[in-house]
Amino acid sequence: MDQPLLIIGSYLSPYVRKVLLMLELKGVAYRIDPIVPFFGDETFARLSPLRQVPVLVDGDLVLNDSSVICQYLEERYPQPALYPADIADRARARWLEEYADSRMGQVIIWQLFNQKMIGPAVWGREPDLAVIEKTCNQDLPAILDYLEGWLPASGWLFGELSIADLSVAAFLRNAQFSRYEIDAERWPKLATFYRNALGLDAFQRLARFEMACAKTPIAQQRAALQEAGAPLSEHTHFRERPVRGPMSR
Ligand SMILES: N[C@@H](CCC(=O)N[C@@H](CS)C(=O)NCC(=O)O)C(=O)O
CATH class of the missing domain: 1.20.1050.10 (Glutathione S-transferase Yfyf (Class Pi); Chain A, domain 2)
Incomplete structure (x- = not known):
């Protein structure tokens, strides 16, 4: 059986939310590694050269940038269409x-x-x-x-x-x-x-997990999300100490 898509990135990122909303609306199964980007390990840095979220992993395809990912999802799963026909x-x-x-x-x-x-x-x-x-x-x-x-x-x-x-x-x-x-x-x-x-x-399904993150310290968010029933990935790219990415201010 095909592995479900993997999304790397926190529920509190608007760029991640845009992608998750598309997946929810299109009814596509996915797993999520909900890390705050500054806490990504070296594997994350290899998957995301700008150390930014979201990242989508679909088999051997790795995509960065929410707009690129959304466009891919639209073409891969055309129904329901989420780009205007005109x-x-x-x-x-x-x-x-x-x-x-x-x-x-x-x-x-x-x-x-x-x-x-x-x-x-x-x-x-x-x-x-x-x-x-x-x-x-x-x-x-x-x-x-x-x-x-x-x-x-x-x-x-x-x-x-x-x-x-x-x-x-x-x-x-x-x-x-x-x-x-x-x-x-x-x-x-x-x-x-x-x-x-x-x-x-679709928004309401995510809201539950967003709230769990918003009220929980970063290091404990994965456990809180597990408790809340989020579709977590088996593996996490979380590292303990934060690091700035090349685009960080
Ligand atoms: N153009 C990117 C921007 C993504 C982005 O800025 N994500 C933020 C999270 S809200 C991030 O990863 N920030 C970490 C950083 O810039 O170092 C996209 O559309 O995916």
Whole structure:
């Protein structure tokens, strides 16, 4: 029997979440080694030259980068389709995925989640309050304005649920974990969109494991996830001491 796919990467990474949502929605079996990337061992470094998650291992195929992985999953498991059928909308959806990965990643992950959660938990670093203040008052509102402009009066970005919705929602989830709430009066369409995304069964199945990670110190997360019933891989690439990757700030 074929081995199920392996995903390496923490449930709290938005890039990993994007990939897991695709797998859940397509009903593809997988195993996960849910490591925080800074705690990856030497084998992880060989599988992921940038020391980043997610990594997908499918037999002898190893893929890096969430967008590359999602595209592969779409082609390997076409149903249900998660990229819009219309060519122009498909290109727009890829742009929003890229916008989420780059700008939302910079602001929500590096300036907010990293300051509030990763810095203190991994590097013993105090949050920089000036960075957090600018993020919450300027950078993040500009992103939410932009996204509000893309959303239709109701429903998903391009009619059917697509990679664009999954990407945007995956990053908004980390804003929520950083205790940033979308103001429904200022961004009504986005607030509703996010609520609907969170309500998807696929999102809810992951939420249980995300919560187990969020409330557990990194070294104990694997045990907590085991307890919560996560589909863990047999082997882990976890190492005890954190190390910065080439892209780390
Ligand atoms: N372009 C990559 C970015 C992945 C990424 O930045 N992942 C973060 C986790 S949220 C990471 O591994 N950070 C560790 C590092 O950059 O050293 C993708 O789409 O997969």
